[in-house]
Amino acid sequence: MKFACCRRSWASFWLAPLTSRRLVLLFATSLAAATPPIVIQNATILTVTKGTLNGSVLIRDGKIAEVGEKIMVPADAKVIDASGQFVMPGIIDCHSHIAADSINEGSVSVSSMVGIEDVLNPDDISIYRAVAGGVTTANILHGSANSIGGKCTVIKLRWGKDAHDMIFQGALPGIKFALGENPKRAGNPTGQRIGAGNVQGRYPATRxxxxxxxxxxxxxAKVYQQSWKDYNEKIAQGEQPAAPRRDLKLEPLVEVLEGKRLVHAHCYRADEILMLLRVADDYGFKIRTLQHVLEGYKVAKEIAAHGAGASTFSDWWAYKLEAFDAIPYNAAIMTRKGVLVSLNSDSDELMRHLNDEAAKTMKYGGLNETEALSLVTINPAKQLMIDNRVGSIEVGKDADLTIFDKHPLSNYAKVEKVFIDGQLYFDRASDLADRPERETEKKKLMDKEKEEQKKNAPVGRGRPAA
Amino acid sequence: MKSLLVGFLLILPLAAADDDSFLIRGATVHPVASAEIQNGSVLVQNGKIVGIGRNIAAPKGTRIVEGKGLHVYPGMIDSATEMGLSEIGAVRESVDVGEIGKFDPQLRAEIAINPSSEHIPVTRANGITSVIAMPMSAGGGGGFGRGGGGSIITGQAALVHLDGWTWEEMEIKKSAGMGMRFPIIPPPPGRFFGADFPGAKTFTESKKDYETELRELKEFFENARRYQKAKAAKEKGFQTDLKYEAMLPVLEGKEPLIVMASRERAIRDAVQFADQQKVRVIIADPRELGKMGTELKSRNIPAILGPTLALPLHEDDPYDAAYTLPDQFYKAGVKFAFGSFDNQFARDLPYQAAMAVAFGLPVDEAVKAVTLNAAQIWGVADRIGSIEEGKSADLMVTDGDPLEAKTQVKLLYIKGKTVDLDNRHKRLYEKYLNRP
Incomplete structure (x- = not known):
């Protein structure tokens, strides 16, 4: 289940993107032309880091320019009345697989030579759906089939832009590690004694x-790193040595050793968590985040001491053996014990209501509202080291804002508007208004397809009649 | 030590005698079947609700539960789970959800419910007092969505209380309905798993499978009817057949078929089938309603709605298609209840309902869909589903709206007995929170 598989429907995937992108493009062009400031007025503003106030947010040039109970509305500003509504920082998902055309390079146990950035798919409808759930930034991870997996990329959910423009410029790149059942299952896919089935085993098959x-x-990687150090030293001394051969598998690991690439490690059990922290200690690098980390509550002290963040689920459990000791109090215990904690989705669906997931930590472990909201905003921003840009409503930060009709920690709340870099990427009213047109467009295309099918009949493979 | 023992001896007999008799007073009572009562009371005697209202006089000596600031609701009902049938999804040995075979009406979920499953206390801690445990079409043990099982008739779903030393003690209704998957032509495997994907079938092949399954289904029902006639006529040489015997309550209209049908076409097929066979059906896990609202309403066919927190069925559906589906059913006048179709998320049942409220469903209807509607659909509204005199005292006492995640369930009663809210998760929480 948590093998980072894609679950996508087969239907004509590009239909919805077409029309909803039009909305964004319209806004984008109008904003780009004059970039008038935007004022969101009369809202309850949950800044997360600077308390909650009733007032306004001024957006200028894609940044938060002012936040206050009373602010001067510039003459050219576009004013959005958010009476009775709640503005919070755009939600950040520290573990997602949306917008990726492939997830797992499972044939080798170290796949650090591959990267998600190369397979980013800006047309994935899950991007739009996630924005509609208030998410503005996501860490797109490689799958968990390998002990050391592929490279990861942080994106902003700029629906309608191309793959390159989705990338969160300035965010450090990451790499996926994975421990426990998933990497070892790839080693022993039959579940039988090694060699019993006719499927080739792949080392490793145990923790x-x-x-x-x-x-x-x-x-x-250390040897490789040294070879480059030696080379550069010789260059500095005026020698002309032959350069070492570039190794695309080891290069990202050297970046890890040098703190230029963040390690996001999929893990479940306390023993394997501790193992990884000790390996990292031995080799002198840091685990930036432990992902899933469902037994993190058992070794919270050790996690905090290492300085690793923990990005976990709210209440998933029992879907596999290593998730049987998972408890919904995990986030709360780790928070209380000094670990920087976030809640993630690892799911195109769950991603759409991370605010609800955060609310569960108030029930399970008694986190307060700010602590709960932090789990899906400022904390994941810190974990991804982008908290100077996003994660809270503060002057100077990117204007990534989500407006809810009710308090976002209420299960009755729904997203009304989402801004990324001060541009409107989701507006429920527009989405609703566009639907009749979208239906007409769909019907037209379906009719056309039927016509084509008639023309080209008989065919061996095809779709069922609607 | 001695004084402790004496203390126990003094308290124990009293507590035992009073265990399923008490008065909750001063609470906001939400009977569901009628308007809420501020500062209300609920009187329970011998496990039954015997009084509800503003001023309820309790017999002398009745145990009093102070409900000031608290809310009393009927315990919630999850109308589709694998409760007790599956412990750890990925561990085959712990899963007893889907049997091998196409027609298995003789299978009884009830007898495979493990009353010591860790899922039971975890689920009820959030106010869920009874569930449907349902055999599913999976084949070889797997559960919902696992494996492409071939079962068409999957077996008898049981309605049980989430309390009891044995499955017999848990039983509310041993067979609440007959599980069934309606044959469909599966959609193409999608752009990631192209036509070359192992097991991928051409449309023509899939259509042929579908037609074969439909024919087999009809034949099975025809055979069951012949059996019914033969039995009624006491034909010479008549022999009991466990499969057909299990079909009799269905053929007699005493027991509904719980038909898994997600797409509009499957729903339409299922309704047509019910018409032809003159059997009762409940539509389970519909993912779209389409034009079937009127059809379902006019035939009084109810639905068990699957998770609201789900992705749209089609890639080009509105983003909120799953969120608005319950309201579509409500507006169409179709009776429905919610089911989690799962174990690990059964405790999140109220949040499935809440998301439907965010997208249009009136909150009272959402509460009904996890209480009274479920009881009505399963034919036990005389026993559970609301706070009414004569019903089993299945009650949850909360500090707020049970559909909100931050609300805590403070007390839970099943058949009037106080249920322990402790569970595996709380034990691990306390153990590790206090780790030095």
Missing amino acids: MGVEDVIREAFNE
Whole structure:
């Protein structure tokens, strides 16, 4: 279940994007032309880091220019009346697989040579759906089939833009690690005694092997790092040595050693969590975030001491053996014990209501409203080291804002508007207004397809009649 | 030590005698079947609700539960789960959800419910007092959405209380309905798993499978009817057949078919089938309503709605298609209840209902869909589903709106007995919160 598979429908995937993108493009062009400031007025503003106030937010040039109970409305400003509504920072999902055309390079146990950035798909409808759930930034991860997986990319959900323009410029790149059942299942896909089935096993097939794979890789990476250090030293001394051969697998690991690439490690059990922290200690690098980390509450002290963040689920459990000790109090215990905690989705669906997920931590473990909201805003921003840009409503930060009709920690709340860089990327009223036109367009295309099918009949493969 | 023992001896007999008799007073009572009562009371005697209102006089010595600032609701009912049938989804040995075979009406979910499943206390801690445990079409053990099982008739779903030492003690209705998957032509595997994907079938092949399954289904029903006639006529040489025997309540209209049908076409097929066979059906896990609203309403066919927190069925559906579906059913006048179709998220049942409220469903209807509607659909509205005199005292006492995640369930009663709200999760929480 948590093998980072895509679950997508087969239907004509580009239909909805077409029309809803039109809305964004319209706004984008009108904003780009004159970029008038925007004032969101009369709202309850949940800044997350600076308390809650009733007032306004001024957006200028894609940034938050002013926040206050009373602010001067510039003459050229577009005013949005948000009476009775709630503005919060755009939600940040520290673990997602949307917008990726492939997830797992599972054939090798170290796949650090591949990266999500190369397969970003800006047409994935899940992007729009996530924006409609208030999400503005997401960490797009490689899958969990490998002890050391592929490279990860942080994106802003700028629906309608191309792949390149979705990338969160300035965010450090990441890399996925994975421990426990998933990487070892790839080693033993039959679940039988190794060699019993006719499926080729792949090292590792145990948690012991997972540790070894990571150590072996960093052993290699250290040697590789040294070869470049030696080379650069010789260059500095005026020598002309032959450059080492570039190694695309080891390069990202050297970046990890040098703190230029963040490690996001999929893990479940306390033992494997501790193992990874110790391996990282030995090789002198940091685990930036432990992902899922469902037994993190058992070793919260050690996690906090290492300085790793923890990005977990609200209440998932029992879907596999290593999730049987998962508890919904995980986020609360880790928070209380000094770990920087976020809640993530790892799901195109769950991603659309992370605010509800955050509310569960008030029930399970008694976090307060600000702590709960932090789990899906400022905390994941800190984990991704982009908190200077996003994660709270503060002057100077990117104008990534989500407007809810009710308090976002209420299960009755729904998203009304979403801004990214001060541009409107989701507006429920427009979405609703566009639907009749979208239906007409769909029908036209379906009719056309039927015509084509008639013309080209008989065909061996095709779609069922509607 | 001695004084402790004496203390116990003094308290124990009293507590035991009073265990399923008490008066909750000063609470906001939400009977569901009628308007809420501020500063209200609920009187329970011998496990039954015997009084509800503003001023209820309790017999002398009745245990008093002070409900000031609290809310009393009927316990919630989850109308589709794998409760007790599945412990850890990915561990085959712990899953007893889907049997091998196409027609398995003789299978009884009830007898495979593990009363010590960790899921039971976890689920009821959030106010869910009874569930439907349902055999599913999966084949070889798997559950919802796992494996492409071939079962068409999957077996008898049981309605049980989430309390009891044995499944017999848990039982509310041993067979609340007959599980069934309506044959469909599966959609093409999609752009990620192209036509070359192992097991991918051409449309012609899929259509042929569908037609075969439909024919087999009809034949099975015809055979069951012949059996019914033969039995009634006491034909010579008549022999009991466990499969057909299990079909009799369905053929007699005493027991509904719970038909898994997600797409409009499958729903239409299922309704047509019910008309032809003159059997009762409940539509389970519909993902769209389409033009079927009137059809369902006019035939009084109810639905068990699957998770509201779900992606739209089609990629080009409105983003909120799943969120608005319950309201579509409501507006069409179709009776419905919610089911989690799962175990691990069964405790989130109220939040499924809440999302429907965010997207249009009146809140009272959402509460009904996890209480009274469910009881009505399963034919037990005389026993559970609301706070009414004569009903089983299945009650949850909360500090707020139960559809809101931040609300805590403070007390829970099943058949008037105080249910322990402790569970695996709370135990691990306390253990590790206090780790030095």
